[in-house]
Amino acid sequence: MEILQYSIRKLFSGIPLILGVTFISFVLMVYFGPDKTYELLGKNPTPEEIAEVRVQLGYDQPFVVRYADYLRELATLDFGNSDSTGERVDALLARTIPVSLALTAPGFVLGNVLGILLALFAAYYRSTWVDKTIMASAVIGMSISFLIVIIGFQIIFASSYGLGWFPVRGWSVNSIGDYFSYVAVPTMATVFVALGYNTRFYRSVLVEEMTRDHVRTAKAFGVPPTKLFYKNILKNSLIPIITRIVFSIPLVIISGSLLIESYFGIPGVGKITYDAIVSGDQPVLKAVVGLTAILFVLAQLLTDIMYRAVDPRITLK
């Protein structure tokens, strides 16, 4: 009951956030984004045709009316049709979000799980060669451009110049075998880069926790390392870990990964979002921005509830 009441309160308190995000992003779209009109014209347009396209796009309406329409669309989750392809925006998202999720989830999970494990190693062997090796590797992973990693991995694992084990590109998934085949190289590239950031972050969280009095006391009482790490360190470090993971989820779901999708020819939401940004496809952009804001509110709620689950001292008020 307490959680339900809190959730309702929290969702209501998220409305100003959603309004703020949608308003600012809509101002940017309308006044600073690309003008779609000029991409929809023929080669030799007349002023009348330009005016007609603007009417079709709704650009002739006052800003307030257009913003009100946006809010109505967000409330009803009906964003109409893409200005580029004509496809229904809800169908577009329903088609692409699962693909992005299936693409990014393995990298996301592995990047975080391996990051935590490596961070535990590094923290446990702090200041030894193990720690230094892991941290140096992390810095290397962080320093190399994601683009270079993608191209490099594509050549090494997929192309005829390298091992040629996996498809260079595409997403023709009809079986679990196909899935692993197509997702392998993107996942390796994602993990390679994410691991560096994750390991460094988690290590600093764990090291900080290791220096606390209760850990020192536990050590003095002879608590074995496994129990010490699990009960005294990892559990108490879960607040920042949960925050980092949960707040990454909306980006994983909605934003996908433009570079991965683009280089590997995967029809996910990242690519359509990028295309919408550069072409000024406002119906798609409005949907992506609005849904991301909503997901962040939900992520915030989920984070608070999870805080309570891992730390009973936290109350939902």
Add this chain to the structure above:
Amino acid sequence: MWLLSLRNQMPIKCLHTSLALITIALLISSCGDSQEQSSSDTEDTNLKVYRHAMDQAPTSLDPVQAANVYANFIVLNTFDTLFSYKYLARPYELKTNLAVEWPDISADGLTYTIRIKQGVHYVDDPAFANGQGREVVADDFIYSIKRHFDPASRPQGAWLWIGRIVGLDEWKQAGSDYSAEIPGLQALDDYTIQIKLKKPYPQLLFTLAMGYSALVPREAVEHYGREFAIHPVGTGPFRLISYDTSQVILERNPNFRQEPVDIKFEGYDPERHDYSGVATIDGRSPPFVDRLEINFIAEASARWSSFTKGDEVQYASIPNEQVDQVLASKRPVTLKPEFAEKFNFYAGTEAGFIFQAFNMDFPEFGYNEDPERERRNKALRCAINKAYAWEQRNESFYIGLGKVFPGIIVPVAPEFDPDLSTESITRDLAGAKKLLADNGWTAENLPPLVYGANSSVTARLMFEQFRAWMKELGYPTEKIILKRFATFGDISKAWKESRLPFVTKGWGLDFPDAENTLQLFYGPNGSPGSNDANYKNPEYDRLYELASTMLPSPERTEIYHQMNQILIDDCISITGLARTRIYLWHKNVIAIPDREIVGGFFMKYVDIADAEQPDLTGSGSR
């Protein structure tokens, strides 16, 4: 030990949750395609599949929005036009397609009567009663052209017919009511179309070979609404299976009419085409492949990796950074043995060009109230033109293979004049400096030149090269200013609003007639029209209007040449360069690919060789 313990706790829960999420995502993502996949199972090794690659995806598959080569690749293979181009004939030649024969044209050139084939059916689709594609009738053509004059269709092809067909403009002004008849666009019966023109329009048949004029069924447009752009329902050799930002999958239209190929009629020349094996399609009815996959791969490195992998895309162009690794020689183009062993190739000049133009609306460079300043402006434009180093540009950005030519009649156009003086494309720095000095231009009084470009690295490099040439001319560096635009839409807006004094752009021919480039400088086409230079020369306009009603003839060609010379003499444009396209394809693909003019019409002739392959030791060039 403690790690084992951890693995049994929290991470395993996370993994379970994640696996569940992935499974759900996979299920959802595969649900939408299940029907399509079942009808086009790639695991069936008996299927002939051709995998093409392109550098961009089309945004719409609706013929009214078939504005670029990417859209036309799909539109021309899923819909039909009345006329099309012969597969191999170069220069390009029209042939009948849905039309039974060449139109009856009245003596005054104003009335075209076109009979269309009987028994041609649209692909089966839920939009039709009983889901079965109905027969194509003349009214479909009328409806398809009307859509270009209905703003609700968001059309892009009206410029081809505006002001040309009797009653069409008025029909739009009256509200685009589809039930209203148009005097100049009539279906005389189910299989006869009549077009009445206001004045002769020699390019009309070319326009009827463009994707814009493809025939669409009204019930499908109304059934799908705006989503008709992703649900093409046509009569073409293929039908759509799936479409997304990375790939279009088409499969053979089982009801496509049986029309055996006469390879000689299509322009087959053994000397030029034998290497490709295309002679093997003679006497057979296209399409020859069961499935067509067109992959959209923007990144050249990914495209090349996929192409050279062997079992992925079967067609690619050579990325600039790979040219030295792949080509054994540039003139003529030949491949290194290790590539020649695996791939066929084709090198040909594009049907288009790149050029720069001064915007004459700007009094600093163009028209000026002061006649003396206008005279000096012309000298300034000519000096900049003389300082422009086309050969350097060619070497730096087009691997030295582009064809530099004077004027705006491109090499692929039948009216191209190979004997035209090359003075306007030959760098003459001393002459340029003298011209400036003779006309009172100094570093102090030269006007700032704003150079508009997109935000790519290549565009930036091109600008820097241009600025270096201008510095050699004596133009202060700070007066050559780069204005960057994030998207094509942004720079297009600047052109259409006449906000840039110096326009840099490319143009692809819509049809093989120099009129298509000469109209770029026709006065009434000024901004927001295609005349971004806003050039207004009464004599040029008079000649354009005179030629615009003439059928191809030596007299018309002579007029075109006069217009070309006027542009060169007025130094309106720094022009031009036609790029050389080099296409590579796997040796088991029997085809000669081409993406020029309207793009993609070769696809229906593509075949895949079985174990036995034709003689594949050669190569081609146009």
